[in-house]
Amino acid sequence: MVNLTINGKSISVLEGTTIIEAARTAGIRIPSLCYMKGINEIGACRVCLVEVEGARGLVTSCTTKVAEGMVVRTNSPAAKQARKAVVELIISNHPYDCLKCVRSGKCELQQLANDMGIREIAYEGERAHHEQDKSTFSIVRDPDKCILCRRCVAVCAKVQGVGAVNTQGRGFETVVAPEFELPMNSTSCAMCGQCVLVCPTGALTERDSTGEVWRAINDPAKHVVVQTAPAVRVALGEEFGMEPGSLVTGKMVAALRRLGFDKVFDTDFTADLTIIEEGTELLHRALSGGKLPMITSCSPGWIKYCEHYYGDCLDHLSTCKSPQQMFGALAKTYYAKKAGIDPGSIYSVSVMPCTAKKFECERPEMVSSGFKDVDAVLTTRELARMIRESGLDLNELEPEEYDAPFGISTGAAVIFGATGGVMEAALRTVYEIITGTDLGENLDFVDVRGMEGIKQMSVKLPEKLAAPYDKLSGLELKFAVAHTLKNASQVMDMVRSNTSPWHFIEVMACPGGCIGGGGQPIGTDYDRRVMRIEGTYAADRSLKMRKSHDNPAVRELYNDYLIEPLGHKSHELLHTHYEDRSQV
Amino acid sequence: MPCAECTCKDKITKEQWEGLDAVVAKHKSTRGSLIQCLHEAQELIGFLPIEVQKRIADGLGIPVADVYSVVSFYALFSTQPKGEHEISVCLGTACYVRGADSVLNEIQDQIGIKAGETSKDGKFSINVVRCMGACGLGPVISIDGQTHGRLKSDKIKPILEKYNS
Numbered sequence: 001m002v003n004l005t006i007n008g009k010s011i012s013v014l015e016g017t018t019i020i021e022a023a024r025t026a027g028i029r030i031p032s033l034c035y036m037k038g039i040n041e042i043g044a045c046r047v048c049l050v051e052v053e054g055a056r057g058l059v060t061s062c063t064t065k066v067a068e069g070m071v072v073r074t075n076s077p078a079a080k081q082a083r084k085a086v087v088e089l090i091i092s093n094h095p096y097d098c099l100k101c102v103r104s105g106k107c108e109l110q111q112l113a114n115d116m117g118i119r120e121i122a123y124e125g126e127r128a129h130h131e132q133d134k135s136t137f138s139i140v141r142d143p144d145k146c147i148l149c150r151r152c153v154a155v156c157a158k159v160q161g162v163g164a165v166n167t168q169g170r171g172f173e174t175v176v177a178p179e180f181e182l183p184m185n186s187t188s189c190a191m192c193g194q195c196v197l198v199c200p201t202g203a204l205t206e207r208d209s210t211g212e213v214w215r216a217i218n219d220p221a222k223h224v225v226v227q228t229a230p231a232v233r234v235a236l237g238e239e240f241g242m243e244p245g246s247l248v249t250g251k252m253v254a255a256l257r258r259l260g261f262d263k264v265f266d267t268d269f270t271a272d273l274t275i276i277e278e279g280t281e282l283l284h285r286a287l288s289g290g291k292l293p294m295i296t297s298c299s300p301g302w303i304k305y306c307e308h309y310y311g312d313c314l315d316h317l318s319t320c321k322s323p324q325q326m327f328g329a330l331a332k333t334y335y336a337k338k339a340g341i342d343p344g345s346i347y348s349v350s351v352m353p354c355t356a357k358k359f360e361c362e363r364p365e366m367v368s369s370g371f372k373d374v375d376a377v378l379t380t381r382e383l384a385r386m387i388r389e390s391g392l393d394l395n396e397l398e399p400e401e402y403d404a405p406f407g408i409s410t411g412a413a414v415i416f417g418a419t420g421g422v423m424e425a426a427l428r429t430v431y432e433i434i435t436g437t438d439l440g441e442n443l444d445f446v447d448v449r450g451m452e453g454i455k456q457m458s459v460k461l462p463e464k465l466a467a468p469y470d471k472l473s474g475l476e477l478k479f480a481v482a483h484t485l486k487n488a489s490q491v492m493d494m495v496r497s498n499t500s501p502w503h504f505i506e507v508m509a510c511p512g513g514c515i516g517g518g519g520q521p522i523g524t525d526y527d528r529r530v531m532r533i534e535g536t537y538a539a540d541r542s543l544k545m546r547k548s549h550d551n552p553a554v555r556e557l558y559n560d561y562l563i564e565p566l567g568h569k570s571h572e573l574l575h576t577h578y579e580d581r582s583q584v
Numbered sequence: 585m586p587c588a589e590c591t592c593k594d595k596i597t598k599e600q601w602e603g604l605d606a607v608v609a610k611h612k613s614t615r616g617s618l619i620q621c622l623h624e625a626q627e628l629i630g631f632l633p634i635e636v637q638k639r640i641a642d643g644l645g646i647p648v649a650d651v652y653s654v655v656s657f658y659a660l661f662s663t664q665p666k667g668e669h670e671i672s673v674c675l676g677t678a679c680y681v682r683g684a685d686s687v688l689n690e691i692q693d694q695i696g697i698k699a700g701e702t703s704k705d706g707k708f709s710i711n712v713v714r715c716m717g718a719c720g721l722g723p724v725i726s727i728d729g730q731t732h733g734r735l736k737s738d739k740i741k742p743i744l745e746k747y748n749s
Contacts, residue, residue, distance in 0.1 A: 157647070163649055166649040168653055169657070178649050180637075
């Protein structure tokens with residue numbers, strides 16, 4: 001342990017601790033901007049300057065390690081003045097358009113300026129200018145609002161292992177951008193949006209779709225349906241001051257009705273459907289000598305990443321569309337027919353924890369209903385903005401139920417939102433199909449839950465299985481679950497080199513799975529992810545139906561329309577193909 | 585945007601590509617060897633166009649964004665081919681106070697390009713240097729290593745004409 005004094009308080013911390021972390025243990029908060037514990041500790045912004053007795057000048061507390069007998073003053077006049085000057089200088093190269101900035105109220109620079117009592121612009125001068133990048137359907141980059149903290153650079157490289165952006169140029173001309181300052185749609189960016197979550201300002205934001213959704217809602221000729229992803233219900237509450245992980249399903253449904261959506265449906269319905277299709281596909285591959293391991297395809301950031309970096313492994317991907325796109329294809333076919341509505345007049349909206357979903361719905365092949373299957377994707381943040389815009393407070397709303405038939409779902413679908421959830425949901429169904437037995441109360445496959453980067457488990461099948469599964473008798477089925485693209489790449493390197501022991505792999509692009517997606521509320525961090533995961537499994541436990549194949553609405557869908565899993569109609573509407581993007 | 589109309593593929597010979605691959609292979613297993621690798625690549629090819637940067641990124645197993653980050657940071661790396669004649673204009677203190685900026689402006693006007701660029705016909709490229717150690721001769725420029733001193737803007741045209749023939 002190392003003993004030191006911070007602001008006169010004696011504390012003792014582990015060797016190697018930085019001053020900023022040591023101060024936190026003593027309840028002293030040092031302002032910071034570029035700092036992200038364990039991810040971005042580079043002292044780039046200079047906002048965390050403190051005075052250390054005997055040191056030459058002030059030091060950045062995020063990069064300076066504690067030393068025995070160190071005397072630190074975080075609030076000496078010199079330190080406070082220097083920090084304020086640093087923030088004033090950052091502001092001097094920042095547009096003053098807080099009033100109309102989407103990050104207003106959640107901007108860390110704005111917060112710092114407020115906390116420091118900056119009431120006038122101290123330095124006026126030339127400001128750097130770079131064009132906005134609106135080339136993608138997912139993310140908008142506005143370099144003029146960038147303060148060069150490099151958090152996005154760090155998260156993209158270190159958490160996701162992609163490195164789609166870095167600082168380009170030098171000095172005043174420096175800009176955070178892809179290689180050659182290319183527009184992002186011509187790079188290998190996966191559109192996961194983790195950069196948006198960590199951006200302290202409005203330099204990185206989702207591409208806003210609220211305008212087009214409002215227009216559709218206000219158009220009396222349009223029948224506007226909405227679907228909500230599993231991970232939105234455990235995060236939306238945070239936008240209205242609730243505890244992270246609070247389950248707000250019913251309140252969210254009520255809010256969506258107040259906004260004017262004609263039908264409020266649940267992506268969970270097609271998550272159950274995904275399990276039936278994907279589970280059947282897995283069994284089909286296992287029995288017919290198809291390509292194994294099979295890998296899940298629900299996460300569009302993961303899919304785009306795979307297309308760029310593992311273009312030679314695309315036949316491992318399940319051909320199942322994601323639940324969002326399955327929903328879209330069915331909304332303008334099955335639902336339109338059932339409800340007697342002209343599919344051309346249906347406007348299909350989804351609410352997703354995800355920026356990559358905006359890219360996914362624009363993929364040219366996603367038109368199997370004969371129309372664009374999903375017309376617009378809103379992130380959790382955008383939905384929160386629409387709710388606020390309507391003068392609604394989620395806290396005040398009485399919970400309501402989803403509309404039938406696409407509102408009926410099971411616990412297996414809810415857990416799609418968390419890393420390991422798709423795997424667990426699939427296991428609940430596949431195990432029962434293969435063995436013909438009921439899992440009873442033993443539905444929890446806890447080995448695939450939690451924040452560990454790569455999780456593995458295996459299930460030994462009984463020695464004597466009935467046809468057609470007798471081929472699998474006694475087989476030890478092996479599974480892996482990876483979240484973050486960096487972990488995915490470790491798994492994929494084994495798949496590529498044929499050294500993978502697994503039969504089935506789940507990949508989600510974002511840390512923690514969709515509950516930590518790039519479209520979730522600003523402030524998403526490790527602790528919040530864990531709390532949202534807890535909320536997710538609590539929701540699963542609270543439901544009577546917890547297995548996808550128990551979903552009566554899914555059964556009805558097969559009886560009335562699809563006939564059978566992997567059948568002709570399914571292939572037409574629910575399955576897709578991928579594009580090798582390795583040359584981009 | 586630098587190197588937007590990249591036509592470097594035609595300008596780089598098969599031997600140069602092979603040499604580049606050898607350079608990359610040599611540095612592949614050493615972490616932090618990007619700058620050295622870029623140096624050797626530029627020495628070999630003369631400049632670092634997009635295709636070369638991509639090849640280096642692929643070879644070293646790092647993102648292209650990281651390669652370009654280094655290339656765009658250091659002035660000594662160029663994404664454009666050097667001209668047949670390389671003009672270095674000294675903007676060091678001594679030359680500067682004696683009017684090196686008007687000399688530079690005259691050269692830029694005469695050739696029709698800015699410092700850091702190469703003329704369309706590939707004849708000239710201009711770059712700015714800090715001090716050549718010939719302060720007594722300032723303002724001073726060098727063309728292909730040959731020094732021209734005590735310059736004024738009206739002396740530029742005849743000098744350039746010698747290289748234009």
